[in-house]
Amino acid sequence: MATAQQPAAPVVKSGVQPLRAGQGNSFLWHKLHSLLGIIPIGAFLLEHLLSNFEALKGPAAYGAQVRFLNSLPLVRVLEWTFIFLPLLYHGLYGVWIWLRGKSNIVYYPWAGNWMYTAQRYTGIIALLYIGQHVARQRFMGVDLPEHPMAAFAKVQQELANPWMLAVYIIAMIAICWHFAYGIWLFAAKWGITPGETARKRLGYCCAAFGLLLVVMGLASIWAFVGGKYPNAPGNPAPSVSLLIAPAPVLCTAPMLSSATMLSS
Amino acid sequence: MATKTVQFEIKRQASPDAPAVWESFELEWRPGMNVISAMMEIAANPVTADGHATTPITYDSNCLEEICGSCAMRINGKARMACSALVDNLEQPIKVEPLTKFPLVRDLQVDRHVLFDNLMAVKAWVPVDGTYDLGAGPRVFPQQQEANYPLSNCISCTCCMEVCPQFNEDTGFVGAATIAQVKLFNNHPTGQVFKEDRLRALAGDGGIQECGFAQNCVEACPKQLPLTEAISDINRDVLVQKAKDFLRG
Numbered sequence: 001m002a003t004a005q006q007p008a009a010p011v012v013k014s015g016v017q018p019l020r021a022g023q024g025n026s027f028l029w030h031k032l033h034s035l036l037g038i039i040p041i042g043a044f045l046l047e048h049l050l051s052n053f054e055a056l057k058g059p060a061a062y063g064a065q066v067r068f069l070n071s072l073p074l075v076r077v078l079e080w081t082f083i084f085l086p087l088l089y090h091g092l093y094g095v096w097i098w099l100r101g102k103s104n105i106v107y108y109p110w111a112g113n114w115m116y117t118a119q120r121y122t123g124i125i126a127l128l129y130i131g132q133h134v135a136r137q138r139f140m141g142v143d144l145p146e147h148p149m150a151a152f153a154k155v156q157q158e159l160a161n162p163w164m165l166a167v168y169i170i171a172m173i174a175i176c177w178h179f180a181y182g183i184w185l186f187a188a189k190w191g192i193t194p195g196e197t198a199r200k201r202l203g204y205c206c207a208a209f210g211l212l213l214v215v216m217g218l219a220s221i222w223a224f225v226g227g228k229y230p231n232a233p234g235n236p237a238p239s240v241s242l243l244i245a246p247a248p249v250l251c252t253a254p255m256l257s258s259a260t261m262l263s264s
Numbered sequence: 265m266a267t268k269t270v271q272f273e274i275k276r277q278a279s280p281d282a283p284a285v286w287e288s289f290e291l292e293w294r295p296g297m298n299v300i301s302a303m304m305e306i307a308a309n310p311v312t313a314d315g316h317a318t319t320p321i322t323y324d325s326n327c328l329e330e331i332c333g334s335c336a337m338r339i340n341g342k343a344r345m346a347c348s349a350l351v352d353n354l355e356q357p358i359k360v361e362p363l364t365k366f367p368l369v370r371d372l373q374v375d376r377h378v379l380f381d382n383l384m385a386v387k388a389w390v391p392v393d394g395t396y397d398l399g400a401g402p403r404v405f406p407q408q409q410e411a412n413y414p415l416s417n418c419i420s421c422t423c424c425m426e427v428c429p430q431f432n433e434d435t436g437f438v439g440a441a442t443i444a445q446v447k448l449f450n451n452h453p454t455g456q457v458f459k460e461d462r463l464r465a466l467a468g469d470g471g472i473q474e475c476g477f478a479q480n481c482v483e484a485c486p487k488q489l490p491l492t493e494a495i496s497d498i499n500r501d502v503l504v505q506k507a508k509d510f511l512r513g
Contacts, residue, residue: 024469112479191500
C-alpha cells in the first residue's frame with residue numbers, strides 16, 4: 001500500500017435528506033396512528049369516562065355498569081382488538097414520533113408550537129399512566145370480569161393512596177387534553193378543517209369538549225374519594241340478586257302477597 | 265455628542281468542520297439600517313469591536329428587498345430575512361447566526377440545496393415543453409388566480425423548514441414550502457397533468473405525514489403564505505389519492 005496519502009476532505013454534514021418520493025410505508029403507519037387515536041381509542045375513552053360517571057350513583061350502579069360491559073358479546077375479543085392493541089400501537093408509535101421531532105419551543109414560543117410540545121408530553125403521561133392502570137386494575141388484584149360488583153371498592157382502595165390520587169388527577173387532565181387536541185389535530189391533518197377560521201372554531205369546540213371531559217372525569221374521581229360511599233364493600237351485592245335490588249322489594253312485597261292470596 | 269452605535273454578535277465558522285466562534289462588531293447607527301446592510305458594512309471593513317482585524321464575513325444575499333430569499337439567517341435566535349430585519353426593531357447586541365438545519369458552508373452561508381431537490385421530487389413546475397407550438401394554455405379564472413397568488417409568493421428562503429420541529433435529519437421531512445408549491449401547481453390547469461405524481465411523491469418517506477402541525481411555518485413565513493391551509497388541503501388530496509390507488513389496485 002504505497003499510495004500517497006490524500007489530503008483529508010472537509011467533513012461536510014450531509015444535512016436533512018430530500019423527500020423519498022414513492023418510497024416506504026410511513027404514510028400508512030402515520031395515518032393509522034392518527035386514526036386509531038380517534039377510533040377506537042378516543043371512542044373508548046368516552047365510553048370509559050361515561051361509565052366512570054356511574055360511580056356518582058354509588059357502588060351498586062358502578063358495579064352494574066362494569067358487569068354490563070363484561071356481558072357484551074365477545075368481550076375479550078373486543079377488549080384486545082379495540083382497546084389494548086390500538087392503545088399499544090398508538091402509544092409506541094407516538095413515542096417514536098416524539099423521539100424524531102426536535103422541539104424548538106425555546107426559540108419559537110408560539111401557541112401552535114406549545115400545543116405540539118404539550119401533545120407529546122401529555123402523550124407520554126398517558127402512556128405511562130395507562131400502562132400501570134391496565135396492569136393494576138385489569139390484570140392484578142380482584143379480577144373484575146369475574147367479580148364486577150367489587151369494582152367500586154377496588155378503585156376506592158387504589159385512590160386511598162394520596163400519591164395514586166395525584167397520579168389519577170394528573171393523568172385525567174393530560175389524557176383529556178391529549179384527546180381534545182387530538183381531535184383538532186386530526187381535523188387539521190386530514191384536511192377536514194383547512195381554513196384558518198374553521199380551525200379556530202373547531203379549536204373552541206375541542207377546548208369546551210376537553211373541559212367537559214376533565215370535569216366529568218374529576219367528578220368521577222370525587223365519587224370514590226369524596227366520602228359519600230366510605231369503605232364500599234368488596235362485593236356490595238351478589239351479582240345474581242342485583243335485578244331484584246333491596247329497595248324495590250319493599251314495594252313489591254305487598255303486591256306479591258296479594259297475588260299469592262288471589263291465586264290461593 | 266457621542267455617535268450612536270449598533271452592537272452585533274456574529275457566529276463565525278471558517279469552514280464546515282472548523283469550530284464556531286462568536287465575534288462582536290460595533291457599527292455607527294444610521295437611520296433605517298437593516299441587518300443585511302450591517303453585514304455588508306462588516307464584510308467591507310472586517311474589524312471587531314475591540315479593534316482586531318478579522319476575515320470578511322460570508323453570507324448569502326441578493327435583492328435586499330425580501331424577494332430573492334437568499335439572506336435567511338437566525339437573528340436574535342429566530343429565523344428571518346436579514347434584509348427586512350430593521351436594526352431599530354431589534355434588541356441589542358443583535359445576535360446573528362447561520363440557519364441550523366442546513367449544511368454550513370462558511371460563516372452565515374448554508375447550503376439549502378435540499379429544497380430544490382424536494383421541489384424536483386414533486387415536479388413543482390408547469391410542463392410546457394414540446395416539439396411543436398402548443399398554443400395558448402387554458403384560461404385561468406380570476407378566482408383561481410386570486411387563490412394561487414399567495415402560494416406563488418414563496419421565495420424559497422427555507423425559514424419554514426428551519427423553524428419546523430419535524431424538519432430534521434431523523435424524519436427527512438419535506439417541509440412546508442414544497443407542500444405549498446404542490447398545491448400551487450396542482451391548482452394550475454396545465455400543471456395539473458402531474459397532480460397524481462405530486463401527491464404520490466408526497467406520500468413517500470419524509471412526506472406530508474411527518475407534519476406535526478406545530479404551525480411554526482406559517483408564523484415564520486416572511487411572505488405570509490397560507491402554509492397550514494396548504495398542508496391541510498394537500499394532506500386530504502394525498503389521502504384520497506392513496507385510497508384511490510389502493511382501491512384501483
